[in-house]
Amino acid sequence: MRIALLGGTGDIGAGLALRWATDSDHDIVIGSRDPEKARETAAAYEDTLADQGVDRKLTGFANEMAADRADVVVVAVPAYHVTDVMGAVADRLDADTLVISPAVGIASGEHGLHYNPPSAGSVTALVADAAPDGVDVVGAFHNLAADRLADLDTELDADTLVVGNDEGARTRVAELADDITGLRALDAGPVENAAEVESLTPLLINLARYNDDLRDVGVTFE
Amino acid sequence: MRIALLGGTGDIGAGLALRWATDSDHDIVIGSRDPEKARETAAAYEDTLADQGVDRKLTGFANEMAADRADVVVVAVPAYHVTDVMGAVADRLDADTLVISPAVGIASGEHGLHYNPPSAGSVTALVADAAPDGVDVVGAFHNLAADRLADLDTELDADTLVVGNDEGARTRVAELADDITGLRALDAGPVENAAEVESLTPLLINLARYNDDLRDVGVTFE
Numbered sequence: 001m002r003i004a005l006l007g008g009t010g011d012i013g014a015g016l017a018l019r020w021a022t023d024s025d026h027d028i029v030i031g032s033r034d035p036e037k038a039r040e041t042a043a044a045y046e047d048t049l050a051d052q053g054v055d056r057k058l059t060g061f062a063n064e065m066a067a068d069r070a071d072v073v074v075v076a077v078p079a080y081h082v083t084d085v086m087g088a089v090a091d092r093l094d095a096d097t098l099v100i101s102p103a104v105g106i107a108s109g110e111h112g113l114h115y116n117p118p119s120a121g122s123v124t125a126l127v128a129d130a131a132p133d134g135v136d137v138v139g140a141f142h143n144l145a146a147d148r149l150a151d152l153d154t155e156l157d158a159d160t161l162v163v164g165n166d167e168g169a170r171t172r173v174a175e176l177a178d179d180i181t182g183l184r185a186l187d188a189g190p191v192e193n194a195a196e197v198e199s200l201t202p203l204l205i206n207l208a209r210y211n212d213d214l215r216d217v218g219v220t221f222e
Numbered sequence: 223m224r225i226a227l228l229g230g231t232g233d234i235g236a237g238l239a240l241r242w243a244t245d246s247d248h249d250i251v252i253g254s255r256d257p258e259k260a261r262e263t264a265a266a267y268e269d270t271l272a273d274q275g276v277d278r279k280l281t282g283f284a285n286e287m288a289a290d291r292a293d294v295v296v297v298a299v300p301a302y303h304v305t306d307v308m309g310a311v312a313d314r315l316d317a318d319t320l321v322i323s324p325a326v327g328i329a330s331g332e333h334g335l336h337y338n339p340p341s342a343g344s345v346t347a348l349v350a351d352a353a354p355d356g357v358d359v360v361g362a363f364h365n366l367a368a369d370r371l372a373d374l375d376t377e378l379d380a381d382t383l384v385v386g387n388d389e390g391a392r393t394r395v396a397e398l399a400d401d402i403t404g405l406r407a408l409d410a411g412p413v414e415n416a417a418e419v420e421s422l423t424p425l426l427i428n429l430a431r432y433n434d435d436l437r438d439v440g441v442t443f444e
Binding site: 109110114161186187190192193197204206207210217219220 | 331332333334336337379380383408409410411412414415417418419421422424425426428429431432433436439440441442443444
């Protein structure tokens with residue numbers, strides 16, 4: 001499977017790229033608004049992987065080019081860039097493309113971070129609204145600590161929640177998550193349920209702030 | 223410590239009463255609007271405990287009487303009764319009383335349950351607004367599956383999140399949570415952070431709905 005990580009130069013993109021390159025055979029494409037930065041970042045990820053004894057080739061392109069021939073497109077950009085990036089790549093997506101939304105709208109308060117959804121109700125819903133008709137959009141990978149995800153020496157041992165209107169698409173994304181060692185996907189149902197899923201991210205950051213032993217905290221449901 | 227469980231005849235009240243009675247020496251008082259129902263329920267809990275080989279006396283009173291001489295008052299009533307119950311007991315609370323709020327505002331959607339906070343921003347904030355000046359209010363025990371909590375044959379093995387403006391009060395509630403075997407308290411900071419904590423409850427119920435192996439699911443942060 002060819003996976004394009006739009007905004008793949010950012011921290012969640014880095015972690016997903018490194019984990020999938022290590023734990024699966026998926027072809028990883030790094031997307032960025034700046035194609036030169038995308039190429040340089042892909043090369044830097046190759047170096048990181050080589051340090052781990054993993055010999056993989058990653059490529060880097062402008063987001064539009066990265067999305068063009070991908071089977072899976074991960075919109076790994078901050079919530080406030082999602083609409084622009086989806087607009088830029090929409091005509092590169094077809095009905096076979098699976099779009100994954102890991103972004104969360106977050107606002108800062110005095111004592112913590114707070115869930116701040118777009119007017120669509122959730123970022124997953126925003127991406128679904130921006131995707132061409134017939135393209136499946138699934139929210140996932142919201143609640144992974146980016147540093148832990150990108151640190152290949154650390155066991156993940158965490159759950160991620162998969163939310164989207166098409167059950168088959170949720171299953172495909174769950175399989176992509178399960179490809180990553182130490183990550184377990186759970187089904188959170190249709191996009192209607194995305195706000196509660198995305199709300200977990202500010203909660204995790206707040207818990208890391210108020211509990212000394214919970215840096216880069218993940219979550220497990222049992 | 224004398225702990226009064228207002229609405230202690232309900233499912234979260236039952237679980238907390240049985241667990242504290244089993245795992246600690248705290249004096250447990252069951253409160254209800256109907257004092258006769260409170261007494262009968264306390265006797266029924268004693269029978270359940272006796273079946274487990276636990277010999278404990280529990281008492282039952284009207285909510286006002288239950289709150290009157292309690293060190294800790296748990297407002298274990300549905301979110302839409304919180305304001306009435308707090309109004310009924312407010313003049314029984316003094317500056318030494320610690321009030322705990324486990325309730326969550328939840329609305330039903332087509333595909334799942336959704337966080338539906340009161341206009342105060344969270345139920346914890348609603349209880350804090352309704353408490354007399356100087357009385358500490360802490361949100362906790364929101365995210366425990368009631369059936370699992372009340373089933374003394376089941377290991378809890380779950381975390382609960384403690385949220386309130388006074389750090390010392392949060393520590394006291396964390397200690398009360400830690401008194402229950404298999405329960406670990408984590409600090410979520412001031413009341414400002416309560417919405418993200420309370421949002422976990424509908425999420426857990428949604429996950430139980432969409433994942434066959436997650437009935438009565440709890441959550442762990444690591």
